[in-house]
Structures are given as structure tokens and as C-alpha cells.
Amino acid sequence: MQLAATSVIINSIPTSIISAYFHPSCQFPAESLALYLRSLNNTYIIGADFNAKHEAWGFRSTNTRGRTLHNFITNKRSKIISSASLTYWPTHTNRHPDFLDFFLSNLPNHIHTNITNINDPASDHTPVILKIRASNDFCPRTKIRTDWNKFRNTMSTLSSLNISLKNSDDINNAVSILTKNIQDTIQASNTTYPAQENHNINITPEIKEVIRLKRRARNTWQRTPKEKSELLASHLANTFKPHNISPDTPHLLRVEEFITSPLPMAPPASPTSPGEVLSVIKKTKEKQITRPRWHK
Numbered sequence: 016m017q018l019a020a021t022s023v024i025i026n027s028i029p030t031s032i033i034s035a036y037f038h039p040s041c042q043f044p045a046e047s048l049a050l051y052l053r054s055l056n057n058t059y060i061i062g063a064d065f066n067a068k069h070e071a072w073g074f075r076s077t078n079t080r081g082r083t084l085h086n087f088i089t090n091k092r093s094k095i096i097s098s099a100s101l102t103y104w105p106t107h108t109n110r111h112p113d114f115l116d117f118f119l120s121n122l123p124n125h126i127h128t129n130i131t132n133i134n135d136p137a138s139d140h141t142p143v144i145l146k147i148r149a150s151n152d153f154c155p156r157t158k159i160r161t162d163w164n165k166f167r168n169t170m171s172t173l174s175s176l177n178i179s180l181k182n183s184d185d186i187n188n189a190v191s192i193l194t195k196n197i198q199d200t201i202q203a204s205n206t207t208y209p210a211q212e213n214h215n216i217n218i219t220p221e222i223k224e225v226i227r228l229k230r231r232a233r234n235t236w237q238r239t240p241k242e243k244s245e246l247l248a249s250h251l252a253n254t255f256k257p258h259n260i261s262p263d264t265p266h267l268l269r270v271e272e273f274i275t276s277p278l279p280m281a282p283p284a285s286p287t288s289p290g291e292v293l294s295v296i297k298k299t300k301e302k303q304i305t306r307p308r309w310h311k
Contacts, residue, residue: 016044018051020143024151026126031055035063043067043083055108060147061119062283065138080180096145100132104139116143127219156206166204170196220292 020033037043043065052059067072068074069081071088072095088095096118118130127148132141173196178189 016047022057023132025058025122025147028123028126029057029121031057031059033059033061033063035061035065037063037065037067039066039080043080045083045086045087048087052091058121058123059119060145060146062116062124062143063119064116064263066115068113071095072117075111088119091119091121093121094126096120097128097162098130098132098143100141102132102143104141106139116140118143118145122147157209160206160208161201162204162206166200169200169203171201270294 016038017036018033019035022031024030037164065080065084067080067084068076068078069085070077071085074081077085086192087093097114100116101112103113105112118128122128129146131144131146133144134141152205174193179185182187195196204252228254
């Protein structure tokens with residue numbers, strides 16, 4: 016049995032977070048694990064490769080180690096937090112993928128958890144992440160308001176431009192003085208006041224969605240008939256708007272000119288070519304041609 020543990024506080028509850036590995040070649044060390052948990056004397060979460068098979072956490076079959084671990088869980092009244100996806104992907108062809116990595120916990124039921132798998136092919140075991148929905152006890156309970164006018168006036172009084180900056184020591188000394196003046200002035204200009212408590216930290220997203228729908232339904236129900244009609248009229252007015260189809264004046268003039276222009280009665284005559292003239296001359300009788308007379 017290999018263990019590594021740390022302690023955190025979850026919703027004011029001291030909790031031990033334990034990462035463990037249980038070798039498959041020996042019996043499951045239920046007594047040693049129980050003795051270790053008694054030494055913690057507080058709430059625990061164990062995430063481990065238990066190398067134990069039981070139908071309670073998704074295995075198709077049960078072995079001796081699995082029955083021992085299941086009896087241990089029952090006696091300790093612990094909860095099994097197992098993923099819906101397989102966590103063990105063996106490389107040997109005679110073995111099947113299965114559930115070996117999961118969590119045991121005795122957290123109170125009002126603290127909600129969510130477990131997910133990370134499909135990382137770096138090992139034959141996929142990493143498993145357990146998310147705990149709890150309040151943050153380290154968040155500040157006060158807010159700070161800064162009086163920037165006071166800060167500006169104080170810095171103007173403390174700052175001095177008559178400083179010798181001839182070498183690196185003078186520069187470092189001036190920077191140190193300026194930094195100290197800024198820190199002291201901002202601290203003197205700040206005012207702290209209690210922050211508003213947030214009582215909805217531990218509400219699950221499902222409950223928040225139900226509350227949101229409830230408030231929306233109440234808001235709709237409490238509207239008067241006049242408000243409902245005005246809301247519908249506003250919605251229809253914004254949805255159905257007339258389109259501006261009036262064309263501009265130049266376009267209207269072009270259309271009118273085209274409509275009032277006379278239509279041609281016949282297509283225009285095509286131009287005459289020299290070949291056509293020669294053909295007409297050849298077809299004309301010789302006596303019909305008036306020849307010029309030459310006078311002697």
C-alpha cells in the first residue's frame with residue numbers, strides 16, 4: 016500500500032486528500048487502510064488504483080480483493096465515486112478494459128462532486144479528475160475603496176524633484192523612496208468595508224436553472240393585462256416594419272422617359288455595300304443606263 020496525503024478545508028470541514036496505489040499481487044490491506052484512516056480523524060477522499068474487481072463500481076465480475084474492499088466500504092459507510100467511462104486499457108490481448116481507478120469518500124451529502132476522465136494515451140490508465148463544488152474560504156470578506164484625491168494630494172506632498180541622480184546608487188535610493196511612498200500612501204488612502212455575503216455558493220447549476228425559470232414565470236404571471244398587451248404590441252412593432260421602396264427622382268425620370276419614347280415602326284435600313292451596288296448594275300438592262308455624251 017502506497018499513500019500520499021494532504022489536508023484541505025472544504026466548507027469549514029477538515030478533509031484529507033489521499034492518493035494511493037494498491038498492488039495486485041497481495042491481499043487487499045483493509046486493516047492497514049482502516050488504521051491509517053483512524054489516524055487522520057477527519058473526513059477523507061481517497062483516489063486510487065485499487066486493483067479490485069466488483070460490480071459495485073462497474074466491473075463485470077467480482078474477485079476476492081473486490082469483496083474485501085466492498086466490505087471495507089460498507090463498514091466505513093463510505094461512498095464510491097466512480098466514472099462512467101473505463102479507466103484501464105490493457106495492452107495484453109487476453110485482458111479487457113475495465114474500472115480500476117475511482118474514489119472513496121465520506122464527504123457530507125450536501126457537498127456535490129463530479130468525476131470526469133481525461134483521454135490521455137500516455138499510460139494504460141486514463142487520468143480521473145474529481146471536482147468538488149464547495150465555497151472558497153480564502154476569498155476576502157471585505158472590499159476596498161480608494162480615495163484617489165487623497166492619494167494624489169499625499170503623493171504631491173511627499174514627492175520631491177530636487178533629487179540628485181548622478182550615479183546608480185542615487186537612482187536606486189530614489190526608486191526605493193518612491194516605491195515606499197506609493198505603498199504607504201495607497202494604504203492610507205484605502206477604506207475597507209464588509210462585502211456582501213453570497214449565500215448561493217453551494218447551489219448546483221440544476222437548482223440555479225430551476226430558480227431562474229421560477230422567477231421568469233413569476234414575473235410573467237404578475238404582469239397586468241395592459242402590460243401584456245403593450246409588451247405584445249411593442250414586440251409586433253419591432254418585428255413587422257414597412258420597407259422603404261420609394262425610388263429616387265433620377266430613377267423615376269429614366270423610367271418615364273423610357274415609357275413615353277415612341278416605338279420604332281420598322282427596323283432601320285442596313286448600310287449598302289459595294290458588292291450590292293455591283294449586283295444591281297449587272298441586273299439592269301444596258302439601254303436603261305444613261306451614258307454621258309461627250310461633245311467634240
